[in-house]
Amino acid sequence: MMRQHTRVIGWAAALLAMAGFSALGGWQLQRMQAKQALLDAQGPALARVMPLQQALAAAGPLHGVADHGRFLPGVVLLDNQIRHGRAGVKIYRPFRSDSGALVLADLGWRALPADRQLPHPPAPPSPVAVRGLLAPAPAPGLALGPAFVPGTGTGQWLASRLPAPGLAAVLGVPGLPDRVLRLDPALPFGDERDLELLPNTLPPERHLGYAVQWFGLALTVLVVALVLEWRRRRAAR
Structure with a gap:
C-alpha cells in the first residue's frame, strides 16, 4: 500500500513538473512569435507613412x-x-x-x-x-x-x-x-538613436533556444518517470 501511495505521488510530481516546463516552453514560443512579427512588420510600416x-x-x-x-x-x-x-x-x-x-x-x-x-x-x-x-x-x-x-x-x-x-x-x-x-535618426536634433525595435531585450532566436530547453526538461522528466516505472514493474515480477 505504501509503495502504491509513493508511486501515485511520484507520478503526480512528474506530471506537474512536465506541465510547468511545457507551459514555460510555450510562453517562450509566444514571445518568439510576437517579436518576430514585430520585426517582420517594420519594413512595410516604414514604407507607408x-x-x-x-x-x-x-x-x-x-x-x-x-x-x-x-x-x-x-x-x-x-x-x-x-x-x-x-x-x-x-x-x-x-x-x-x-x-x-x-x-x-x-x-x-x-x-x-x-x-x-x-x-x-x-x-x-x-x-x-x-x-x-x-x-x-x-x-x-x-x-x-x-x-x-x-x-x-x-x-x-x-x-x-x-x-x-x-x-x-x-x-x-x-x-x-x-x-x-x-x-528618424536623420532628423537634425536630439541625441544618438536608431530604429532598433528590440534594444536591451532577447532576440526571437534566443526565445526559441529557451523554449527548446524547457521542452527538453519536460521530456527528460517523462523519460525518467517511465524508466522508474519500468524498473518498479520489473522488480515486482
Whole structure:
C-alpha cells in the first residue's frame, strides 16, 4: 500500500513538473512569435507613412509617421538603457501634432557619467516637422519600485518604465498612448538613436533556444518517470 501511495505521488510530481516546463516552453514560443512579427512588420510600416493621428487610430503595433507639430514642456529620462556597452538614459518629450494627437517622442540615448549626473538636454526646435516609427514602448522588465521619480530639473522625470497614464498626469497632458514615436535618426536634433525595435531585450532566436530547453526538461522528466516505472514493474515480477 505504501509503495502504491509513493508511486501515485511520484507520478503526480512528474506530471506537474512536465506541465510547468511545457507551459514555460510555450510562453517562450509566444514571445518568439510576437517579436518576430514585430520585426517582420517594420519594413512595410516604414514604407507607408501617415499622420500621427491616423497612425494612432490604425490597427497594428507599427506605423510610419510623418507629421508637423510642437514639443511640449517636460522631459522623461528612461533609465538603465545600454548602448555600446555603456549605461545611459533614453530621452523622451511629449509631442503634439497640429491635429492635436499626443505621443511621447524618443529623442535618443545619452550615456550617464560615473556619478550618474542626469543630463539636461536642450529643447528641440518647435514647431517642427517630424518623421519616424510609431512603435510599442520599451519593455519594462520587472516592475520593481516606482515607475518614475522627479529628476534634477524642473519638469524632468527619471523613469524605470513608461506607464502612459501616470506620465500623462505628471507631464500635464490629457492623455498618452502606450506607444512611442521613434524619431528618424536623420532628423537634425536630439541625441544618438536608431530604429532598433528590440534594444536591451532577447532576440526571437534566443526565445526559441529557451523554449527548446524547457521542452527538453519536460521530456527528460517523462523519460525518467517511465524508466522508474519500468524498473518498479520489473522488480515486482
